[in-house]
Amino acid sequence: MPPVAAALVAAAGLAAIYAAVCAVSPATTCSSCGGGGSVKRMLAGVRRCPSCGGVGWKLRAGRRLFAAIIAWRNTRRAGQSAAAVDESSDVEAAA
Numbered sequence: 001m002p003p004v005a006a007a008l009v010a011a012a013g014l015a016a017i018y019a020a021v022c023a024v025s026p027a028t029t030c031s032s033c034g035g036g037g038s039v040k041r042m043l044a045g046v047r048r049c050p051s052c053g054g055v056g057w058k059l060r061a062g063r064r065l066f067a068a069i070i071a072w073r074n075t076r077r078a079g080q081s082a083a084a085v086d087e088s089s090d091v092e093a094a095a
Contacts, residue, residue: 022062060091 029035048054
């Protein structure tokens with residue numbers, strides 16, 4: 001197997017494993033606060049973590065990508081169904 005094909009197979013395998021991890025556990029602990037939801041500031045004391053918003057976890061990048069694809073698909077479908085409704089009302093008005 002050529003090196004390029006082997007690299008593509010390996011990348012596809014890693015992508016499949018990452019997709020499975022995102023499906024099983026879509027969230028991970030925040031790396032900024034360690035899951036506590038707050039961070040210590042030098043002069044301001046303890047504050048809510050700006051990275052996770054104080055919840056202590058963040059969605060994985062793959063899960064955010066999947067959610068964006070689903071939202072885009074739903075928006076497209078809603079636009080298509082609205083166009084179909086518009087076309088049917090035009091046909092009814094013409095008759």
